[in-house]
Amino acid sequence: xxxxxxxxxxxxxxxxxxxxxxxxxxxxxxxxxxxxxxxxxxxxxxxxxxxxxxxxxxxxxxxxxxxxxxxxxxxxxxxxxxxxxxxxxxxxxxxxxxxxxxxxxxxxxxxxxxxxxxxxxxxxxxxxxxxxxxxxxxxxxxxxxxxxxxxxxxxxxxxxxxxxxxxxxxxxxxxxxxxxxxxxxxxxxxxxxxxxxxxxxxxxxxxxxxxxxxxxxxxxxxxxxxxxxxxxxxxxxxxxxxxxxxxxxxxxxxxxxxxxxxxxxxxxxxxxxxxxxxxxxxxxxxxxxxxxxxxxxxxxxxxxxxxxxxxxxxxxxxxxxxxxxxxxxxxxxxxxxxxxxxxxxxxxxxxxxxxxxxxxxxxxxxxxxxxxxxxxxxxxxxxxxxxxxxxxxxxxxxxxxxxxxxxxxxxxxxxxxxxxxxxxxxxx
Numbered sequence: 434x435x436x437x438x439x440x441x442x443x444x445x446x447x448x449x450x451x452x453x454x455x456x457x458x459x460x461x462x463x464x465x466x467x468x469x470x471x472x473x474x475x476x477x478x479x480x481x482x483x484x485x486x487x488x489x490x491x492x493x494x495x496x497x498x499x500x501x502x503x504x505x506x507x508x509x510x511x512x513x514x515x516x517x518x519x520x521x522x523x524x525x526x527x528x529x530x531x532x533x534x535x536x537x538x539x540x541x542x543x544x545x546x547x548x549x550x551x552x553x554x555x556x557x558x559x560x561x562x563x564x565x566x567x568x569x570x571x572x573x574x575x576x577x578x579x580x581x582x583x584x585x586x587x588x589x590x591x592x593x594x595x596x597x598x599x600x601x602x603x604x605x606x607x608x609x610x611x612x613x614x615x616x617x618x619x620x621x622x623x624x625x626x627x628x629x630x631x632x633x634x635x636x637x638x639x640x641x642x643x644x645x646x647x648x649x650x651x652x653x654x655x656x657x658x659x660x661x662x663x664x665x666x667x668x669x670x671x672x673x674x675x676x677x678x679x680x681x682x683x684x685x686x687x688x689x690x691x692x693x694x695x696x697x698x699x700x701x702x703x704x705x706x707x708x709x710x711x712x713x714x715x716x717x718x719x720x721x722x723x724x725x726x727x728x729x730x731x732x733x734x735x736x737x738x739x740x741x742x743x744x745x746x747x748x749x750x751x752x753x754x755x756x757x758x759x760x761x762x763x764x765x766x767x768x769x770x771x772x773x774x775x776x777x778x779x780x781x782x783x784x785x786x787x788x789x790x791x792x793x794x795x796x797x798x799x800x801x802x803x804x805x806x807x808x809x810x811x812x813x814x815x816x817x818x819x820x821x822x823x824x825x826x827x828x829x830x831x832x833x834x835x836x837x838x839x840x841x842x843x844x845x846x847x848x849x850x851x852x853x854x855x856x857x858x859x860x861x
Contacts, residue, residue, distance in 0.1 A: 441699045442466030442546070444566055444574055444795070446554050447582035449479020450534045451852050454500050455582050458853075458860035460541050461501075466679035469538075470566070470575050476549065479584055480598045482527045488624045489527045490729050492617065492645075493848065496521035496653060498530065500537055502853050506634070508533055514824030521653055521700045524729040537645055540595035550574070555793045559803065559831040567794075580859065581813075581821075582835040585847075593755035597780040599623065605634045608775025611760045612751045618780035620728055623745060623753060627735065635745045636772065637780075638762055647733035653688040660697050661833035662704035666712045691724045695845065702844035703817060707808050714809065726848075752781070797801065803829060807841035815842045819859060833859060 445456045448471015456469045468725040475483075491498060491722040502774050511533050512519035540549035543545045554620050556567040557579055566574040597618040597689070610626060615637045623635055661672055673694065677687040694701075705713060728736075739745035753769065760772050795813070800805035802824035807814040815821055834842075836852045843849050 442468060442576050442593075444564065444576035444579040444580060445469045445567070445582055445835075446557075447479075447583050447584060447835075448473055448476040449582070450477060450482060450849065451479070451536050451584060451856070452582035453477040453537050453834050455580055455856045455859065456547070457500065457537050458856045460538075460544070460547060460858045461858075464546070465577075466546045466548070468550065468576060469551055470550045470554055470568070472551070472575070473534060473552045474551055475531075477537060478531040479727075482531030482534060483598075484621070485528050486621070486625050486628065487490055487528065488732070488735075489621050489626060490732055491525045491527055491727050492524070492528055492726055493850070494648075495519065495525060496652075497588050497850050500534070500849070500853055502857055507686045509579075511536065524648075524702075524738060524851065525732075539718050540734055543794060552844075553793070555796050557794065557803065557832065558801075559829055564831050578818075578831045578833060581794075581838045582584055583794065583838055585837045591755060591779065593757055594777045594779045597778060601652070606631055606775055609634045609636060609773060610778065612637045612778045612780050613639075613760070613776040614780030614782060614784045615642060615747055616722065616782055617645055617726060617728065617781065618782070620645060620732055622778050622780060623739065624732065626737060627739065628723075633775065635739070636745075636748055638748045638750050638752060638760070640749065640751050641719050642747050643726045644747060645723050645726055647730050649688055650685060650725045650730065653692045654685055655693045656689060658690070658693045658697070660694055660701055662697075662700055666705070666709050666717055670717060687724065688727070693724065698825055698845035699843050699851075703842070710809060737744045798832075803832065809841070812841040813838060815839050817842050820856070 442465050443450050443459055445467060448469065452469060453476055456467045459465055459467050495509050495512065496505070499505050501507050509519045509521055509762045517529060536684050538547065547836045550568070550572070552568040552570060552572065555569050556568045563575060566576070566579060569716070594767045597614070609631065610631065612622055612635065614832070615725045616852045619637050626635060655740060658676060661669060673690060677690040680687065680689040703712070736745065740747070753763055755761070757775050758773060760777050761769065761772050762772055795804070798821070800807070804821045805824050806859045807815045813821060815835060816828050819835060820830055820835040821832040821834060822828050835856060839846050839848050839855070843855070846855060
């Protein structure tokens with residue numbers, strides 16, 4: 434067994450964008466040591482930025498994608514330094530952003546405070562002295578605290594279906610492709626299919642049949658708003674519609690309202706009772722998502738063109754099961770059908786139960802009582818400052834959740850502008 438010991442340092446678990454940003458913030462703001470552990474050989478990519486398709490674009494403008502809240506032009510400056518288009522209002526590929534994330538720790542490459550390990554943490558044991566992490570190959574890491582930056586709980590591939598995050602190997606075919614889901618992952622998969630020369634039909638199936646809406650050519654004009662915190666979801670939606678109508682009457686668009694509400698999203702979520710959160714998830718989350726997580730105009734134009742030609746169809750319904758060569762669907766009227774498919778792609782999103790879809794580490798934390806599920810089973814139950822709540826209901830100060838792992842408490846914590854704020858606060 435190899436032991437890597439440290440008396441005053443943080444262990445960051447997760448080699449994707451969240452983990453890299455968290456490690457960089459600690460190194461910038463303190464003299465603490467950092468051990469960063471990730472499964473993949475390339476750090477900073479994760480599932481979001483590992484794609485190599487140049488048409489998989491960020492859905493946020495360059496100006497809003499700096500890793501540091503106190504250095505808003507950092508990403509733009511990096512683009513310019515690397516000879517890449519650096520229009521602050523533009524949209525670049527996720528592959529390019531992955532390279533930026535990969536470079537984020539470069540200033541500390543020779544700093545003895547930073548240790549980078551490839552491997553998977555499968556066990557964490559907190560005690561009065563700190564935490565001990567065990568990797569799958571038997572190595573251990575001892576630190577003062579551990580920060581879980583492991584990203585989303587993703588479903589394992591089901592028989593007869595491809596995972597939403599697999600893009601390589603697309604081949605032209607005449608057969609029908611069925612995509613389960615109609616969100617951002619569906620957009621990426623459809624663009625990859627079109628780029629591969631796919632000639633057959635593409636059918637996207639989702640419960641509501643809603644597509645992500647496009648950004649406007651110009652960035653929205655954010656305004657000071659005072660949303661009603663702690664009110665029923667129905668009243669909150671009524672208020673938001675009034676704000677959107679007022680923005681449009683003033684010559685703007687609904688985008689102005691959505692982006693003005695965004696800084697208040699965590700406060701609104703935390704002000705909801707469990708029942709109101711349940712109502713929001715059932716009735717409003719999909720609508721918020723398509724307005725909040727918008728796609729670039731270029732992506733929107735290609736999706737609309739594929740729909741206009743009849744190659745892409747958006748169909749309301751729910752997925753029942755897959756079998757070789759077909760997907761079984763249930764329609765809004767209760768009827769069911771079997772849809773022949775040369776390929777089925779699972780793009781059902783990121784709201785997966787960590788107890789069943791989580792990593793070995795998350796499952797171990799739940800089994801050992803160092804963590805518990807939140808009441809709605811969105812994710813791990815954590816405090817608003819990220820401390821994991823154990824089976825006994827007490828926060829564990831040595832175990833913190835960063836980014837999507839903290840979604841149950843913070844909700845809007847899946848995008849870089851939100852993750853960087855939380856990482857900076859935790860580092861402080």
